[in-house]
Amino acid sequence: MNGQILLVEDNKTVHKILLEALKKENFQVLSAFDGAQAMFHFEKSNIDLVVLDLILPDIEGKDIIEAIRKTANTPILVISAKNADTDKAEMLTIGADDYLAKPFSMIEFVARIHAAIRRYRMTHHDHKQVKTIGDLEFHLYNYMFYNHGLEIPLTKKEARILELFFNNPNKIITKKMLYEAVWNEPYYDDENVINVHMKRIRNKIEKDSTNPEIITTVWGIGYQFKA
Structure with a gap:
């Protein structure tokens, strides 16, 4: 297993596509369709990376980023239909590690996931x-x-x-x-x-x-x- 990923995406069609792509890469995936589910899984499990859609039915994505950053340095990859530079800059400023604007290719998505986890492990894994x-x-x-x-x-x-x-x-x-x-x-x-x-x-x-x-x-x- 390459690691455990928390996938936070309320669109079921998109969620299924991303889930299948991650499983093909041998990741274990916890699914969340709203912010409450996301925070529950994050608190209860050891997450190697969070894939986070910004637009959720109950909590804004930026609030989840801020909540995670209060206690953990877990990598966060934001996926969003918002493509403005100001949106990207805001999310990166408050604690996201990467930002991928929709629509995107699965090849790029998977590459960003592996890169984020690799950077995190290289930074934190020492004697x-x-x-x-x-x-x-x-x-x-x-x-x-x-x-x-x-x-x-x-x-x-x-x-x-x-x-x-x-x-x-x-x-x-x-x-x-x-x-x-x-x-x-x-x-x-x-x-x-x-x-x-x-x-x-x-x-x-x-x-x-x-x-x-x-x-x-x-x-x-x-x-x-x-x-």
């Missing part, structure tokens, strides 16, 4: 972006996690939690620190959302999630990632 602790390996540039060489699928929030632990081995991370670092919101002692995510992570990486050895609980305080 500083790969953390290894024991048999655990975490690739920060694409949020891929490996345990004894086996790939462990993670949601975006799970990956960000593990990134925090990998960057702070053996340190005690309070629940307040964890929540504010991952969710970017003030913490009001609501532990439920943290507990749910920690349970899911432990189910994925621990030999026995009921008796964790990798991420232990410091009762009344938070967690410790044992390096």
Whole structure:
């Protein structure tokens, strides 16, 4: 698989054509037909590139770009019937990586996709972006996690939690620190959302999630990632 792409296009005919072209290139594709679906998939999945139509039924494309750029550097390829230089300049200024005006050829579309992903990986994939602790390996540039060489699928929030632990081995991370670092919101002692995510992570990486050895609980305080 070459990567996972989020395809945001509300025109079903165009969507189908682009979907087929991407699958032929061995990309895994998540489909969204409006802005709400797009943001749901982006938050829940590890996306390598976003293909984004600007005109959607609920949210403007530029609002999606701005929302993504608050938390991620994921490449964004805008596709739009708007062909004015001012439109292109505005989207590139607020965070799009490339802009393709409709109509366009599938050859150019696929080439732009590969180029954007290649540029992103070349920029972000270096030794500083790969953390290894024991048999655990975490690739920060694409949020891929490996345990004894086996790939462990993670949601975006799970990956960000593990990134925090990998960057702070053996340190005690309070629940307040964890929540504010991952969710970017003030913490009001609501532990439920943290507990749910920690349970899911432990189910994925621990030999026995009921008796964790990798991420232990410091009762009344938070967690410790044992390096």
